[in-house]
Amino acid sequence: MAKYLAVFKVGLLNAFAYRFTIVFFLVMHFLALAVIFFLWLAIFNSPGQAEIAGYSLASIVTYYLGASIVRQAIASHFEYQMASEILRGKLSIYLLKPFSYLFYQMIRSWTWQLLSLILSLALYLAAIILLRDYIIVPSLVQAALFLLALIPGAIIYALVSAIFGTLTFWLLDPNNLFGLKETIIVFLSGFLLPLAFFPPVLQDVFFYLPFRYLISFPVEIFLGRLSGTAIWQGFLVELAWIPLLAIFLSWFWQKGVRHYEAVGS
């Protein structure tokens, strides 16, 4: 445990060294969020438009703000770091050390995510105050379940990142693939558009896929859009994905390491 605490500390220092990059990304993140708000304000401004696909203007504003916070909290992108370390042969250094490389990457990433979330808290607070007329406040139980749902979400996200990072063992230029993965997640998780806008058949399929549990599930709990049954069944599916992905990852990673050539070292 102590050694991973050390990784956490290093990660914190590292993230702090890149504080300008973090602030830069935060500003871009908020610009993208602002555009989405303008879009929905214009849509709801049309006469007779009180509710769309079960969403009022207030619930849609809360949805996107929530989705933005959730993504900031749980999205990990350490596959890029993995790719660079595998392609440059730097991975060898880590393989010799007495800890799990994948675990190391995850903890580093979670440290970074935590820091950027804390840094953005002031901005989110400002956004909430600015949009206070449109924010839906959940009950305590909903808020607690929302927070609880973030933990498996973050783990699933990290496992997927690690699986894609592992693909680097066979690919020379995996960055496009990482971009594709992110695009798919953004669309199928309900980040770009609430899943209620999708055809019912697809919504049924999404229930069993992991994407929904990254963004849509926690935010819909927060908004009180899910019944008690839908929540516990959702948690069940979400929790089932973790061992599934973890087992696949460990098999895939071992296969990759055996394939690894340690270029240039």
Place this chain on the structure above:
Amino acid sequence: MRYLKLYGHFVATSFMGEMMYRRGFWLSVLARVAWFLFFVAFYSLLYGQITQIATWGYWDTMLLLATFFLLETILYLLFIKNFSNLPHMIADGDLDLWLIKPVDAQFVLSLRHTSFTSFLNLLPPLFLLVLAFIKLGLSFSWASLGMILAAFVIALIIAYSIWLMIMTLAFWLGRVDVLHEAFLSLFRFLQFPTVIYSGAVLLFLTYVLPIIFIVTIPLASLRGSLTWPNFLLGLSLAVLLFIVSRLFWLFAIRYYSSASS
């Protein structure tokens, strides 16, 4: 003429460079096409529940989306590799190599690398553009095609000039790896119907950082509503921005004192 020949060489070497990673090539095409299709799906699902965004119907928005993606792909094709590399070149002092060569540094640093991977990505938005054009019942003539092409060139000059100005800030900001994304994230304001912007935001996008014209001028030309006075106004804006960005660049070069040499 000399610059045209030089550009031919740039294009040829970029092409050879990209052919080395063919698997990466297809993945990159796939990633971009997926992103485009998801945005088409986004608006299709949205318009499944509503009829209009302010005054914009489904095909109005599709025409905008096609125009936006077409312009974005061309910008990627021509400039992305060059501009994303610029802060490194300034911070590491690699810029010196180009400053002492008998060619214009701005020309080389803007156009050295062409991203051929983007070439195929032009097709899906082009297809959507034609489809939306037909669905909206817009009239076509060869004369209007000339106007449309001119409008797209004006849009690209405006985009290039603003992007260059933002990138030139790297001379003072130092190593900012993600600086090229600053322009792109502002540019992405334009993949949404421009009618959603009002008040201070609209003023900002029109007068402070006039990026809104990058889509409004081509869209007006497609709809056949681009009058000659407006066309000339757009052209003047493009020329003016190009000159300002050029002057800013030259000013920055004079300020630049190289790194570690």
